[in-house]
Every structure is written in C-alpha cells, then in structure tokens.
Amino acid sequence: MNANPNPRTRRPLIAANWKMHKTVAEARAFLEAFLPLVRDVQGAEIAIAPPFTALQTVGELLRDTGIALAAQDVFYEPQGAYTGEISPPMLRELGCRYVIVGHSERRQLFREDDALVRRKLEAVFEHGLVPILCVGETLEERRAGRTEAVLERQLRAAVEGLSAEWVGELVVAYEPVWAIGTGETASPQDAEAGAKFLRSWIRELFGAGTAERVRVQYGGSVKPENARELMTENVDGALVGGASLDPQKFAGIVKEAAAAVSIS
Numbered sequence: 001m002n003a004n005p006n007p008r009t010r011r012p013l014i015a016a017n018w019k020m021h022k023t024v025a026e027a028r029a030f031l032e033a034f035l036p037l038v039r040d041v042q043g044a045e046i047a048i049a050p051p052f053t054a055l056q057t058v059g060e061l062l063r064d065t066g067i068a069l070a071a072q073d074v075f076y077e078p079q080g081a082y083t084g085e086i087s088p089p090m091l092r093e094l095g096c097r098y099v100i101v102g103h104s105e106r107r108q109l110f111r112e113d114d115a116l117v118r119r120k121l122e123a124v125f126e127h128g129l130v131p132i133l134c135v136g137e138t139l140e141e142r143r144a145g146r147t148e149a150v151l152e153r154q155l156r157a158a159v160e161g162l163s164a165e166w167v168g169e170l171v172v173a174y175e176p177v178w179a180i181g182t183g184e185t186a187s188p189q190d191a192e193a194g195a196k197f198l199r200s201w202i203r204e205l206f207g208a209g210t211a212e213r214v215r216v217q218y219g220g221s222v223k224p225e226n227a228r229e230l231m232t233e234n235v236d237g238a239l240v241g242g243a244s245l246d247p248q249k250f251a252g253i254v255k256e257a258a259a260a261v262s263i264s
C-alpha cells in the first residue's frame with residue numbers, strides 16, 4: 001500500500017482503448033462484469049473507448065454510472081462525402097465525451113501525419129468534445145536521443161495557436177511507441193520524464209495555470225501490477241489497450257491508479 005498518495009489537483013483519467021476488439025454482445029458482457037467492480041471507486045475518472053459499432057450500446061449501459069464514453073478516432077469535417085468516416089457531431093449525439101486523436105497505430109498504419117492530427121483535434125474541440133492526444137517516440141527515435149524533439153514536434157503541431165482555455169481541457173497521452181502492446185512498460189522514471197517534459201512545454205507556451213490543468217496520461221502495457229507505481233507526480237492516469245479488454249484487469253488498474261493519488 002502507498003501510505004502517502006501523490007497529491008494533485010487534477011483528477012486522473014483511466015481510459016480503456018479497446019481498439020478493434022469486442023462485438024456489441026462482448027461489450028455488454030464486459031460491462032456486466034466490470035461495472036460492479038468499480039462502483040465504489042473515487043478519485044479517478046474512467047472512460048471506455050469501444051469500436052464505433054458498440055458506441056451506442058456502451059453509451060446506454062454507461063448512463064448514470066459516471067463513466068465516460070470515448071471514441072477511438074474521428075474525421076474533422078462535420079458531414080459530407082467521406083466514405084467510411086465518422087464526424088464529431090455523430091460522436092456527440094451518442095454521448096461521447098472524449099475522442100482519442102493521433103494514436104500511434106493511426107499514425108503508423110494509416111499514415112496520419114501531424115497536420116491531420118491537428119485538424120482532427122481542432123474539430124473535436126469545436127464540437128465540445130475533449131481530445132485525448134497521443135504522442136510518443138519510437139524505439140529508434142529514443143535510441144537516437146530524439147525523444148524530447150519528437151514529443152515537442154507532435155505537441156506543437158497539435159496545439160500551437162489554440163486558446164489556453166481549450167488547451168487546459170486537453171488530455172495528452174504519453175505513449176512511447178515501443179511500449180504499446182509489447183509487454184514492455186516504460187519505467188516510472190521514463191513515464192514521469194515524458195509527462196514532465198510535456199507539461200513544462202505547455203507551461204512555456206500557455207502559462208502555468210493551463211499547464212496545471214492539462215492531464216497527462218501514460219500509455220504502454222499498463223497492468224494492475226504496475227499501474228500504481230506509474231502514477232508519478234506528472235502522470236494523471238493511463239490509456240490502456242490490451243489489459244482493458246479484461247474486466248478484472250481493467251478494474252484492477254483503475255483501483256490501483258485511484259489509490260496512488262490524492263486530489264486536493
């Protein structure tokens with residue numbers, strides 16, 4: 001037990017990214033098992049990002065639970081001839097609060113570049129949703145000593161020139177690409193260094209008040225066994241892929257993370 005939880009003013013956000021997993025029936029079964037496990041959790045906000053096809057059902061099942069609905073991606077136009085795409089108003093209508101933007105799988109597999117991520121992020125804000133902006137370096141970039149340069153480039157492209165009010169609402173997920181789905185977790189020191197760097201960069205551009213409001217999550221092979229130690233001073237929650245598919249494991253992560261912080 002951590003007798004001295006990490007004090008902060010920001011409420012940690014523990015978000016599940018189910019990626020391309022779970023049919024509607026499987027999503028229902030997950031929530032049946034998961035909701036009773038986290039009923040008494042306080043001190044951390046929970047969000048679930050199912051595939052688009054399960055958003056409506058999951059949204060209905062989350063109603064009145066205090067758990068937020070999130071989408072895994074979005075397109076930046078509100079409507080139009082964009083076959084296969086989903087717009088911010090469509091996500092709002094279903095009750096989404098958060099939208100993951102710029103996940104490394106989108107950047108790598110679907111060739112999303114910084115400019116596209118920026119357009120999506122702005123569209124999310126414009127429609128009253130909150131982006132979870134994913135940033136992170138590859139192993140090659142890390143080995144070349146370019147971690148901070150990459151984080152700065154991705155963050156700058158996404159938020160420079162936006163209002164401090166919007167930026168204060170933002171959730172940034174620091175997700176080292178080499179730690180996603182690999183079982184290889186960053187050390188708490190690495191997670192803290194990345195989160196601290198991102199926050200100080202926001203402080204430089206938008207001021208201390210905004211930097212204090214921004215929540216910076218860590219993502220990359222988070223599990224119940226390491227969730228608590230990863231909630232360091234500048235880490236305000238986690239974005240969880242693989243372990244969020246299992247109700248027991250995800251509930252374990254939520255509880256461990258919530259126990260690691262005290263909100264003032």
Ligand code: PEP
Nearest residue numbers: 180181219220221241242
């Ligand atoms: C993710 O995809 O955002 C992620 C962190 O995945 P995993 O937890 O499986 O590493």
